[in-house]
Amino acid sequence: MKTMTWNQQIVKKNNKALxxxxxxxxxxxxxxxxxQVSGLHKATVSSLVNELLEEELIFESGPGESSGxxxxxxxxxxxxAGFAIGIDIxxxxxxxxxxxxxxxxxxxxxxxxxxxxxxxxxxxxxxMIQSLIDEMPGSRYGIVGIGVGVPGIVNKEGAVLLAPNLGxxxxxxxxxxxxxxxxxxxxxxxxxxxAVGEQQFGAGQDxxxxxxxxxxxxxxxxxxxxxxxxxxxxxxxxEMGHMxxxxxxxxxxxxxxxxxEAYASENALLEMAGKNTDSLEALIKRAxxxxxxxxxxxxEIGQYLGFGINNIINTFxxxxxxxxxxxxxxxxxxxxxIRTIIENHTLSHHQKELKLDFSKLGKYSxxxxxxxxxxxxxxxxxxxTS
Amino acid sequence: MKTMTWNQQIVKKNNKALxxxxxxxxxxxxxxxxxQVSGLHKATVSSLVNELLEEELIFESGPGESSGxxxxxxxxxxxxAGFAIGIDIxxxxxxxxxxxxxxxxxxxxxxxxxxxxxxxxxxxxxxMIQSLIDEMPGSRYGIVGIGVGVPGIVNKEGAVLLAPNLGxxxxxxxxxxxxxxxxxxxxxxxxxxxAVGEQQFGAGQDxxxxxxxxxxxxxxxxxxxxxxxxxxxxxxxxEMGHMxxxxxxxxxxxxxxxxxEAYASENALLEMAGKNTDSLEALIKRAxxxxxxxxxxxxEIGQYLGFGINNIINTFxxxxxxxxxxxxxxxxxxxxxIRTIIENHTLSHHQKELKLDFSKLGKYSxxxxxxxxxxxxxxxxxxxTS
DNA sequence: TATCTTTGTATATCCGTTAAACTAAGTTGA
DNA sequence: TCAACTTAGTTTAACGGATATACAAAGATA
Numbered sequence: 001m002k003t004m005t006w007n008q009q010i011v012k013k014n015n016k017a018l019x020x021x022x023x024x025x026x027x028x029x030x031x032x033x034x035x036q037v038s039g040l041h042k043a044t045v046s047s048l049v050n051e052l053l054e055e056e057l058i059f060e061s062g063p064g065e066s067s068g069x070x071x072x073x074x075x076x077x078x079x080x081a082g083f084a085i086g087i088d089i090x091x092x093x094x095x096x097x098x099x100x101x102x103x104x105x106x107x108x109x110x111x112x113x114x115x116x117x118x119x120x121x122x123x124x125x126x127x128m129i130q131s132l133i134d135e136m137p138g139s140r141y142g143i144v145g146i147g148v149g150v151p152g153i154v155n156k157e158g159a160v161l162l163a164p165n166l167g168x169x170x171x172x173x174x175x176x177x178x179x180x181x182x183x184x185x186x187x188x189x190x191x192x193x194x195a196v197g198e199q200q201f202g203a204g205q206d207x208x209x210x211x212x213x214x215x216x217x218x219x220x221x222x223x224x225x226x227x228x229x230x231x232x233x234x235x236x237x238x239e240m241g242h243m244x245x246x247x248x249x250x251x252x253x254x255x256x257x258x259x260x261e262a263y264a265s266e267n268a269l270l271e272m273a274g275k276n277t278d279s280l281e282a283l284i285k286r287a288x289x290x291x292x293x294x295x296x297x298x299x300e301i302g303q304y305l306g307f308g309i310n311n312i313i314n315t316f317x318x319x320x321x322x323x324x325x326x327x328x329x330x331x332x333x334x335x336x337x338i339r340t341i342i343e344n345h346t347l348s349h350h351q352k353e354l355k356l357d358f359s360k361l362g363k364y365s366x367x368x369x370x371x372x373x374x375x376x377x378x379x380x381x382x383x384x385t386s
Numbered sequence: 387m388k389t390m391t392w393n394q395q396i397v398k399k400n401n402k403a404l405x406x407x408x409x410x411x412x413x414x415x416x417x418x419x420x421x422q423v424s425g426l427h428k429a430t431v432s433s434l435v436n437e438l439l440e441e442e443l444i445f446e447s448g449p450g451e452s453s454g455x456x457x458x459x460x461x462x463x464x465x466x467a468g469f470a471i472g473i474d475i476x477x478x479x480x481x482x483x484x485x486x487x488x489x490x491x492x493x494x495x496x497x498x499x500x501x502x503x504x505x506x507x508x509x510x511x512x513x514m515i516q517s518l519i520d521e522m523p524g525s526r527y528g529i530v531g532i533g534v535g536v537p538g539i540v541n542k543e544g545a546v547l548l549a550p551n552l553g554x555x556x557x558x559x560x561x562x563x564x565x566x567x568x569x570x571x572x573x574x575x576x577x578x579x580x581a582v583g584e585q586q587f588g589a590g591q592d593x594x595x596x597x598x599x600x601x602x603x604x605x606x607x608x609x610x611x612x613x614x615x616x617x618x619x620x621x622x623x624x625e626m627g628h629m630x631x632x633x634x635x636x637x638x639x640x641x642x643x644x645x646x647e648a649y650a651s652e653n654a655l656l657e658m659a660g661k662n663t664d665s666l667e668a669l670i671k672r673a674x675x676x677x678x679x680x681x682x683x684x685x686e687i688g689q690y691l692g693f694g695i696n697n698i699i700n701t702f703x704x705x706x707x708x709x710x711x712x713x714x715x716x717x718x719x720x721x722x723x724i725r726t727i728i729e730n731h732t733l734s735h736h737q738k739e740l741k742l743d744f745s746k747l748g749k750y751s752x753x754x755x756x757x758x759x760x761x762x763x764x765x766x767x768x769x770x771t772s
Numbered sequence: 773t774a775t776c777t778t779t780g781t782a783t784a785t786c787c788g789t790t791a792a793a794c795t796a797a798g799t800t801g802a
Numbered sequence: 803t804c805a806a807c808t809t810a811g812t813t814t815a816a817c818g819g820a821t822a823t824a825c826a827a828a829g830a831t832a
Binding site: 006007008010011014015018153161162208209221225226230231232233234235236237238239240242243244245246247248249254255256257258304307310311314315316317318319344345346347349350352353 | 392393394396397400401404539547548594595607611612616617618619620621622623624625626628629630631632633634635640641642643644690693696697700701702703704705730731732733735736738739
C-alpha cells in the first residue's frame with residue numbers, strides 16, 4: 001500500500017510546480033498574471049517566484065506594458081538552465097539531439113547503421129552522447145538526463161526485452177548508460193516517445209486523449225490519456241501492430257495471423273510493391289512523378305491503416321489520432337483513403353469531434369519525446385529538492 | 387484553464403478521504419493502524435476520525451486485542467449511513483437493487499420487459515425506484531444517489547445518445563430521473579458499469595488495469611486504467627464490439643464489416659446455432675446434457691472471443707481481462723478455447739503476468755457498478771462539505 | 773508492584789497560504 | 803500640473819492544518 005500522505009510541503013511543491021508550468025507555457029508573463037490565472041494569492045506567487053529565480057529556473061526581463069498602473073515585471077523560463085539529450089535508435093540509423101529545456105534542438109547528429117549488434121550500437125551511442133556533451137554550452141545544471149527511444153518492448157526498469165528488428169533481447173540499456181554517464185537515463189518504446197513528442201511540441205498540443213500511430217517498418221502505438229502516457233502493467237502497452245484485423249489473413253513475423261502491421265506498415269508496402277522497388281523513398285519519388293501504381297499502393301496502405309484506426313477510435317474515443325513515423329511522409333496519397341474508410345466504418349458518434357492529423361515533428365517525434373521525458377523528470381526532481 | 391490550486395483545506399479534505407477509504411477497505415481498524423499505514427501523524431488521524439464519527443460515517447466498537455499495551459479502539463465504516471439504488475436496463479428486463487454503502491444488496495427487484503419504448507420503461511423504472519425507497523430502512527443520509535446502466539452510448543451529461551437494442555435515441559435519462567427524485571443520478575454504459583462493479587466487489591479487486599468484456603447480445607468493453615474508469619473524450623470509449631477483426635468479413639448492424647460482435651456475441655451464437663435453437667439458456671442446457679454440437683458452438687464463440695482478447699492484451703497490456711455478462715455463463719466450454727487462442731497468438735511478454743478471469747458477480751456486475759459510482763460520488767461530496 | 777508498551781489526546785510549534793497594509797510606479801482627468 | 807485612481811509587487815500579521823512533544827489511559831511483563 002503506497003498511500004500518498006498530504007501535507008503543506010507537498011502543497012508548496014505542487015504550487016511551485018504549477019507556477020513554473022505556467023511560466024513555461026505562457027511566458028512572457030508577470031507575477032500578477034500568474035496569480036490571476038492560478039488562483040493563488042499574489043503573496044504566494046511572489047515568494048514562489050523568488051525561489052525559482054534563485055534556482056535560476058526563470059529570469060526577469062525589463063518591465064512590460066502598463067495596463068493602467070504600475071508596469072509589471074516580465075518573467076521568462078530559463079530554458080538554458082540545463083540541457084537534455086534525446087536519442088532515437090532506428091533500424092538503420094541513430095539520431096541524437098541536444099535540446100534545451102523547451103525542446104529546441106541545439107545540436108543534431110545522425111549516424112547510419114550497417115549492423116545492429118548491441119555492443120556496436122552502444123559504442124556509437126556513447127560516442128555521440130560524449131560529443132554532444134563536449135559541445136554543450138555552459139549552464140547551471142548541465143545535462144539533466146538522457147532519453148532513448150527504441151523500436152521494441154521496454155520494461156519499466158529500462159531494459160529492452162525484445163527488439164526484433166534490431167535483434168536485441170534482454171539488454172540492460174538504462175543501466176549501461178547510467179553507469180557510463182552518471183545522469184538519469186530513461187528508456188522508452190519509440191511509439192510512446194513519439195506520442196509524447198507530438199503532444200508536447202507537435203500536432204497534439206491542444207488535446208487530452210491522443211493516440212499516436214508510429215507507422216514505420218512495423219507499427220507501434222503511443223497512448224496518451226488525460227494528458228499522461230499510458231504504459232500498461234509492465235510498460236508494454238500499444239503493441240497494436242499485432243492487433244488482428246483479418247483472422248484468416250496472412251502470417252506475421254510474430255507467429256500470429258492477420259496482424260495490422262502485416263498490412264499497413266512499410267514492410268507491407270514494400271512487399272506489395274514487389275521486387276522492382278527497394279525503398280519507401282523511391283516509391284514516394286515515383287508517386288510524386290505521377291506514377292499511378294505507386295499512388296494506388298499508398299492508397300491501399302491508407303485503407304489498411306484506416307481499418308486499424310477505426311478500431312482505435314471505437315476503442316478509445318480519443319480527441320485526436322496522429323499518424324507518424326516514416327509512412328507519414330506519404331500523407332498526400334494516404335490521407336483521403338484513410339478518411340474514407342473511417343467515414344464508412346466508424347460509429348458516427350465517435351467520428352464527430354475526432355481530429356485526424358499527421359505528425360508535425362517528422363523524424364524528430366521520438367527524440368523530442370524522450371527529451372521531454374527527461375526534462376519533465378528533472379523539473380519534478382528540482383521542485384522536490386528545495 | 388482550470389488550474390487546481392493547492393491549499394491546506396484541500397490537504398485536509400484529501401487526508402480525510404484517505405482515512406475514510408482506509409477504514410472502508412480495512413475495517414476493523416484502529417486509529418493507530420491508520421496512522422501507521424497512511425503515514426499521517428497519530429494526532430492528525432485522531433482529529434479526522436473524530437470528525438468522521440460526528441458525521442456518522444464511521445462508528446466505534448469495543449476495544450480490540452492488545453499487542454503488548456493499551457487495547458485499541460476498533461473503528462468500523464457505517465455502511466448503513468445511507469443507501470444507493472442501482473438499476474440495470476437490459477433488452478428484456480430491468481434489474482434494480484437497493485445497496486448499502488459497501489455494495490451489499492438489501493433489496494432486489496426484477497421486472498421482465500415486453501417492449502422497450504422509453505416512456506414505458508421509464509414508468510416501470512420509476513415505480514421500482516419508488517418501491518425501493520418505500521422499503522428502505524431509516525438512516526442518516528437516506529438515498530445517496532441513483533445509478534443506471536444502459537446498453538448504449540451515453541454521454542457525460544447522462545443522455546443516452548443511442549441504444550440500438552432498445553430503440554432509444556437521444557433520451558434525457560439523467561434529467562428525467564433527477565427531476566422526479568431530486569437525488570444525484572448517474573448514467574453509465576452497461577459495460578463501463580460492469581467493469582467498475584467487478585473492480586470494486588468482484589474478480590478485479592486486486593488489479594490496477596482491468597479490461598472488462600461485457601459479452602451479451604452485443605459486446606461492450608469497460609476500461610479501467612490505474613484503478614479509474616477511462617471514458618474517452620465524450621464518454622464513448624470501449625465500443626470494441628465494433629472492432630474489425632475480419633476486414634472482408636460479414637456485415638454488422640452498424641453498417642461496417644467484420645466487427646467482433648458479429649462473431650463473438652450472443653447474437654452471433656444464436657445465428658450460428660440456426661433455427662432450432664432459440665435462446666442461450668437452451669443451448670447451455672443442451673451442452674450440460676452432453677450435446678456435442680452445442681459444446682462445439684461455444685468453443686467456436688470462445689475462439690472468436692479469444693481473437694478480440696488478443697487485440698485487447700496487445701493494446702493495453704492490462705493486469706487482468708474479465709469476461710462478463712450473459713456469455714460468461716458458458717465459461718465451462720469457452721475458457722479453454724479462449725486460452726488456446728491467446729497462447730497461440732498473443733505476444734509472449736504480454737501473456738506473462740496476465741490474469742484471465744470470468745465475472746464473479748454474474749448478473750449483478752452492472753447494478754453493483756452503478757451503485758458503487760453513486761456511493762463514491764456521495765463520499766467525495768460528503769468529505770467536501772464539512 | 774514496578775517497568776515497559778501501545779493507544780489515544782492535548783498543547784505548543786512549525787510551515788505555507790492568505791488577508792491587509794504598504795510601497796512603487798504608472799495613468800487619467802479636471 | 804497635480805490629485806485621484808490603478809496596477810504590480812512586497813511586507814507583516816493572522817489563520818489553518820499537520821507535526822512534535824508531553825502526557826494520560828490501559829494493558830503486558832517480569
